Amino acid sequence: MTAPMPHSRPIVTRFAPSPTGYLHIGGGRTALFNWLYARGRGGKFLLRIEDTDRERSTPEATAAILRGLTWLGLDWDGDVVSQFDRKDRHAEVAHQMLARGTAYKCFATTEEIAAFRAEAEARGSYALFQSPWRDADPATYPDLPYVIRMRAPRTGETVIQDMVQGRVVIKNDTLDDMICLRSDGTPTYMLAVVVDDHDMHVSHVIRGDDHLNNAARQQMIYQAMDWEIPVWAHIPLIHGPDGKKLSKRHGATGVEEYQAMGYPAAGMRNYLTRLGWAKGDAEIFTTAESLNMFDLDGIGRAPARLDFKKLENTCGHHMAMMEDDDLMRELDAYLIAVAQPQIIEPARATLKSALYCVKERAKTFPDLLDKAHFALSQRPIECDEASAKALDSVSRGILKILTLQLQNVNWTKADLEVILNAACAANEIGFGKLAAPLRAALAGRSAAPSVFDMMLVLGRDETIARLADISA
RNA sequence: GGCCCGUUCGUCUAUCGGUUAGGACAUCUGGUUUUCAACCAGGCAAGAGGGGUUCGACUCCCCUACGGGCUGCCA
Numbered sequence: 021m022t023a024p025m026p027h028s029r030p031i032v033t034r035f036a037p038s039p040t041g042y043l044h045i046g047g048g049r050t051a052l053f054n055w056l057y058a059r060g061r062g063g064k065f066l067l068r069i070e071d072t073d074r075e076r077s078t079p080e081a082t083a084a085i086l087r088g089l090t091w092l093g094l095d096w097d098g099d100v101v102s103q104f105d106r107k108d109r110h111a112e113v114a115h116q117m118l119a120r121g122t123a124y125k126c127f128a129t130t131e132e133i134a135a136f137r138a139e140a141e142a143r144g145s146y147a148l149f150q151s152p153w154r155d156a157d158p159a160t161y162p163d164l165p166y167v168i169r170m171r172a173p174r175t176g177e178t179v180i181q182d183m184v185q186g187r188v189v190i191k192n193d194t195l196d197d198m199i200c201l202r203s204d205g206t207p208t209y210m211l212a213v214v215v216d217d218h219d220m221h222v223s224h225v226i227r228g229d230d231h232l233n234n235a236a237r238q239q240m241i242y243q244a245m246d247w248e249i250p251v252w253a254h255i256p257l258i259h260g261p262d263g264k265k266l267s268k269r270h271g272a273t274g275v276e277e278y279q280a281m282g283y284p285a286a287g288m289r290n291y292l293t294r295l296g297w298a299k300g301d302a303e304i305f306t307t308a309e310s311l312n313m314f315d316l317d318g319i320g321r322a323p324a325r326l327d328f329k330k331l332e333n334t335c336g337h338h339m340a341m342m343e344d345d346d347l348m349r350e351l352d353a354y355l356i357a358v359a360q361p362q363i364i365e366p367a368r369a370t371l372k373s374a375l376y377c378v379k380e381r382a383k384t385f386p387d388l389l390d391k392a393h394f395a396l397s398q399r400p401i402e403c404d405e406a407s408a409k410a411l412d413s414v415s416r417g418i419l420k421i422l423t424l425q426l427q428n429v430n431w432t433k434a435d436l437e438v439i440l441n442a443a444c445a446a447n448e449i450g451f452g453k454l455a456a457p458l459r460a461a462l463a464g465r466s467a468a469p470s471v472f473d474m475m476l477v478l479g480r481d482e483t484i485a486r487l488a489d490i491s492a
Numbered sequence: 493g494g495c496c497c498g499u500u501c502g503u504c505u506a507u508c509g510g511u512u513a514g515g516a517c518a519u520c521u522g523g524u525u526u527u528c529a530a531c532c533a534g535g536c537a538a539g540a541g542g543g544g545u546u547c548g549a550c551u552c553c554c555c556u557a558c559g560g561g562c563u564g565c566c567a
Contacts, residue, residue, distance in 0.1 A: 381529040455526040467528035
């Protein structure tokens with residue numbers, strides 16, 4: 021029984037996506053966990069682009085991944101590392117393994133391997149490819165292209181001590197001699213990750229559990245090179261609401277799609293942190309708090325399902341918690357992201373002064389804009405069907421008189437209340453009967469903030485002008 | 493096929509052998525109210541199935557079912 025390795029070395033985590041598309045929401049969460057773990061402990065968080073597959077890697081994808089991370093507020097230390105740029109180093113290590121005898125040259129062609137597998141399949145069994153070159157005498161080597169294969173142990177077992185999955189035992193006879201260096205001299209993923217993680221001093225490998233099995237083979241490379249094995253933490257993938265692997269048919273899968281839907285980044289972080297991780301009953305927390313609380317043993321072992329309702333609720337809390345300046349700044353960024361025109365003065369100032377009464381009810385930025393409609397629209401205010409019903413001849417008359425009374429009142433909530441209540445009393449109506457036409461005049465909608473808040477935000481002149489428009 | 497991982501309210505989860513199995517989201521009911529939202533109070537709701545181990549299992553072990561992953565000169 022191997023005890024979890026004590027790690028005295030500095031904490032270094034990394035996110036290592038392959039640039040074959042946008043940043044997946046699951047990848048974003050993996051990055052977040054790495055970031056939280058490192059940043060919460062004064063460690064480093066590195067970013068490496070696994071672009072060794074030249075066919076599928078694109079610079080556009082890399083740019084999209086960087087944008088997604090940046091939006092999520094995940095900053096990395098140092099330069100972004102390109103795995104492809106390090107191919108010489110990978111080859112160097114492969115040859116060191118050769119020299120150490122922990123790897124060997126294999127001259128088997130892909131055709132031979134395919135034939136081997138086909139034959140095994142025909143027999144109804146599944147056999148791992150066993151290279152005849154594993155123990156061949158170098159004197160018999162032909163002058164042909166070769167791959168460098170790991171000389172993996174064929175007996176015994178490899179034990180992965182995982183911070184999330186616990187102790188995972190993989191029998192060595194279920195693993196073949198993986199290829200480390202291809203016949204064209206380029207490294208395979210399995211070699212490249214290990215070499216890069218080692219060279220980058222990565223202490224904790226936190227990644228999707230689709231790599232759990234790979235960890236065993238990678239651990240063999242660490243051992244073959246006598247390198248210190250990192251702490252493993254394989255986290256479950258995110259699933260769609262139906263429990264199946266998250267895919268396009270579930271809706272948004274890209275981080276940038278969530279940005280475009282207008283979710284505040286802090287809310288997104290909170291939701292993603294809490295998805296598959298828990299610390300007691302903590303639900304809503306700031307980034308600083310999550311940095312403080314996050315740990316690896318709070319991560320669950322089962323895949324979590326995405327729940328938009330909870331995402332919205334979490335984002336709603338963050339909208340309400342946000343400072344007005346931060347809200348405006350993120351709103352600007354949101355509008356740029358969705359290619360909408362910026363909100364400029366004087367509407368901008370009005371909107372900002374209205375935030376206090378709309379941010380508590382909004383869950384997303386488009387939602388915020390919609391709730392602040394009264395502050396952004398210009399005279400004459402167009403009434404929708406529902407609000408227009410409140411404007412009959414009687415209520416118009418009441419508003420007309422009210423307009424006159426508003427000329428000289430102190431523009432404070434207390435004084436406005438006095439005036440409005442007096443108007444209700446004079447006309448022998450309940451406050452609702454007055455608020456409805458007033459709301460129609462000020463907002464043009466039946467759903468809007470409190471009439472007092474709207475009057476305060478709009479100011480005396482604008483309020484009176486909007487009322488006058490109605491009675492005219 | 494083989495190997496690996498997983499399975500607590502509809503959802504995210506707490507529990508780390510002894511609890512009326514707790515919280516949050518969703519949902520339902522009531523309250524507040526000036527509309528919507530918010531807010532407040534309350535309700536409904538869970539250990540996949542079967543065997544063990546134990547005085548006692550959600551918790552430990554085994555089997556089954558279901559879900560996921562790996563099994564590439566992809567990452």
